[in-house]
Amino acid sequence: MYLIDKNSKIPLHIQLYKEIKKEIIHNLKVGDKLQSIRKVATIYNLSKTSVESAYSQLLAEGYIDSYPKSGYFVTDTNYKNFKKDSNIDIEKKEQKDDFLYDFFHARLEKDSFPLKLWKRIFNKVIDESIDFCTYHDAKGEYGLRLEIAKYLIESRGVNCNANQIIVCNGFINSMGLLIKLLNKKHDTLAIEHPGYYAAREVFELSNYKIKKIPVGKNGIDLRKLEKSEAKLVYITPSHQFPTGVTIPISNRLKLLDWAEKNDALIIEDDYDSELTYETRPIPALQGLDRVGRVIYVGTFSKSLSPALRISYLVVPKFLLEEFSGVFESRVCLFTQKTLERFMNEGHWDRHLRKIRTLNKKKYNLMKKCLEEKLGSSMKIVNQGGGLAIHISPKVSFDWNKLEKLAIKKTIKLHYAKEKSGGEWQALMMGFGGFKEEEIEDAVNSFSEIWHECIIE
Amino acid sequence: MYLIDKNSKIPLHIQLYKEIKKEIIHNLKVGDKLQSIRKVATIYNLSKTSVESAYSQLLAEGYIDSYPKSGYFVTDTNYKNFKKDSNIDIEKKEQKDDFLYDFFHARLEKDSFPLKLWKRIFNKVIDESIDFCTYHDAKGEYGLRLEIAKYLIESRGVNCNANQIIVCNGFINSMGLLIKLLNKKHDTLAIEHPGYYAAREVFELSNYKIKKIPVGKNGIDLRKLEKSEAKLVYITPSHQFPTGVTIPISNRLKLLDWAEKNDALIIEDDYDSELTYETRPIPALQGLDRVGRVIYVGTFSKSLSPALRISYLVVPKFLLEEFSGVFESRVCLFTQKTLERFMNEGHWDRHLRKIRTLNKKKYNLMKKCLEEKLGSSMKIVNQGGGLAIHISPKVSFDWNKLEKLAIKKTIKLHYAKEKSGGEWQALMMGFGGFKEEEIEDAVNSFSEIWHECIIE
DNA sequence: GGGTATTTGTCCGTATGTATG
C-alpha cells in the first residue's frame, strides 16, 4: 500500500516513484512483478500517465525491467551495496580560527564578489548548452584566453597573444606547472629577499636550490643576482613583496639583459596589479622583453575571488610546445565560460575600476587613522601603492609582547621580519579585507595593544 | 533532422515550425505521418508544448492535418511554388576534427550531463551566499568530502572518513599531488602491462623509473611484482585497463600482504567503477586494506562530466599530515558546492543508476550487433563488464589496412597492441560515447571496413 | 488446444499550472 497525498506539493508521480522505490528496496525480491499501470492508477485514483512516469523513472534508474505487454519486474541490479550498518565515523570538522581583525594585505572585502551578476551570466552560459561531455582545451578555453590576453595587452602592457596564455588553477598550480616544464633545465631559483614565501616554498618542495637575493630601494640587487649564477629568478617587479618597491625602468632593462646574456628565465609575478590605484600604473616587465625570457604570472584570486581558482601563465612562445602532452585542462568549464563572458561584457573592467577606487579611499583612510592613533611612535616604512601600509616603531618596542597581545585579542598581524642587509622589521598593515567603515575600529583596536608595547 | 539552436533569439517553436515546414515542402509526401509530439520533444530536447505549438501553427496554415489520438499527417495542399528562396542563412558548423564514430571506451554520451538539474542546484547554492572572498579548505569543501566518503563507503566498500578525502582537479592532478607527496620516498613505480598509459606518462614525466609488470588472467603478476623490488604500484583492480580482468580476492589479499611486508604503497585507480553494470559490483581493494597501504583514486570526469574537473584521492591516515602546508584548494568553490548538493539530494545515486542501466543496454546491443555483423570472422576477447568489447579476428587479417581505412572513413578505433607474454592484439570496441540508437549504425560502418581487411 | 476476451506496456494528443524574464 503506497501513501499518496493528493494535496501534497510533491507531484504525484514523484510520490509514487519514491513509494515504489522504497517497496522494491525493502520488501520486494528480484523478479517480482509490479502491479500494472492501470491497476495502480485505478487503486490510487491516479491517471495512467502519472503511474507511467513513475515507472519509467524507475526503469531508467534500473530498479525494474519492462517486458512489453506483460508487466514490470524487479531487476537483479538492486544489490545492497556495501553499506555498513553503523553510520560513518564522521570526524569533527577542523575548527577554523576566526579573527576579530585580520590585517592581511591580500584579502578581499567580504561581499565584494559580484554574486548576482555571476549568477546571471552563469545562467546564460549554461543555457548555451555547450558540450560538457568531452574533454576540452588543455590550455583553457580559447575564448577566455583571448579575453585575458586582451586585458593584459591593454591594461598591463603585456606582449602576448591568446595562444601564450595557459589557464591554471591558482598561483601554486601555476608554479607547479612551470616547475614541471623547467625541471629538466633548472634546479636553482633566485628569489628576492625578503620575498614571497609561498613562491619559495613551492620551489623548495620541488627540491630547488634557493638563492636569496637582497632587495634594495630599486628592487632586487642585480649584482648579487649575477653572482648567484642562477638561471631562473622569481620577482615581483611592480610592487615588490613585501617591501613595496618598484624596479625602475633602467634596472628592468638590465634585468632583461642579464636574462638574455645568461640564457636565464624571469618569472614575473604581477600579483597585486589589479588592486592598486596609482594614477599611472606600472606596466609589466614582460612588455619590455623582446627575446622571450619572461614568464608572466597572474591570478583572479585576489581581485575577483580566490574561490574561483583561476590564474594564468603567459609563457614565451619557445616554451609553448612543452605544454602539450599529458597536461589537461585545469579549471571547471562552467567557471571558465562564465568568466569569459564576464570579461567579454565589460564587467571585469568595471569591477576593477570599482575596487581600485575603493582601495584608494581605504588607503587614505588607513593612513589617516594610523597617523592619528599611533602618531609619533610610528614611522611609515613604505608609502607606495599596494594594499598595506608598512609601519615600524620609532621608539623602543617590545615585539614579543605585541605578538602575544595580538593573539589574546584575536587580531591577526603580519610581520615583515626577514632581514636583508640591515635589520628590517615592519608590520604590514593590510586593509584589503576591511570594509571602509571597519578600518577605524580595526586601527583603534590595534592601537590599544600597540601602545602597551612601547617601552618607556 | 531539424536544426534547432537553443541560443537563438528566435523562439523554439518558431524555429521548429520553420524546419518542419521546410521538411514538408522539400522531402515529405502527401499523407506522410509526422513524428509524434513526444518523440520530437525527446529527440531535440524540447518541451512537448513547444513542439505542439509548432504543429498547431502548421495545422492552422494547412500544412498538416490532425487525426486526434492518431497523429499528424501531411495534407495535399502544399503547393511547392509559393515558397520563396528566403535567406538560407544556415550557419556553418565549426569543423572540429570530429570523427564519424569514435569507439573510445570512456567517452560520455553527449547530453548525458544533467544540465537543467545542475543549473537549478547551482542557483540554489549561489543564493545561499557563501563566503566567496576568503580562501577555503585546501583539501576541498568539507561537505563535499563527506558526500564523497558516504558514497565510497556505501557503494564501493571503501574504508574511509571525510578527512581522508582530498578533492583534486582531474586524474592527472591527483597523480601530481601524489607524486609531490611521495617523491622523497619513492623513485620507482610498478605498473600493469598492458596498462593505463596516462598514469605511466605522469610518473615518467616526474622522472620515475617504470617497471612494467605483466598482467595475467588474475591481474598483475604478483611474483614478478615482488621480483621488481618496486615499493609503489599503480593498478586498476576492478577492471584492469585495458584487458578488463578482475583481481580475485585471493590475489588481493596477497597484494596487500606484499605491500605490508615491503612497506610498499598501492595506488588503486577505480576509474570505471561508476559506469559498470554488473549485478554484483566488485568492492574496492582499499576496503580490504587494514594497514593503510592503499591510496584510492577516483573521478567524476567519466561518470558526470570531464568539464567539471573534479577527482579525488583517499589517502591513508598516516599520509595525511604531509598534505597540509603549501597545498591549496583546487576546485572552484561553486562547482564543489553544487556537486555537494547534487550528491546530498540523491541526484548522484539516481544519475549513476541511470547510466548503469543505459550501459547495460548498450553493452547487450553492441554485442548483438557485433555478432550479427562480424559473425564468425571475429572472436570476443573479453566479455566482462566495462565499456568496451574487445575483439580480435579469427581469420587472416590486415591490421594496417584497417588503420588506413578507418582514417579514411573518419572512424576512430582503439587498439590494445601491447604485448604481455604472448602476442596480444585486440580492438577495443567501446560504446560509452554512443547513444543507444547510434550503436547499430556505428557497428555497420565499422563492419564495412572490417570485412575489407579480411585476407582470403 | 485453438480461438477469443482481457490485460498490459506503449504511444499519443490535450489541458492546465508554474517559473522565468
Next chain:
DNA sequence: TCATACATACGGACAAATACC
C-alpha cells in the same frame, strides 16, 4: 503584463502478450 518553456496530469488508441473458455 505577457510570451515562452517546461512540468504536471489526464484519458484515448493500439498491438502484443496472456488468460480463459
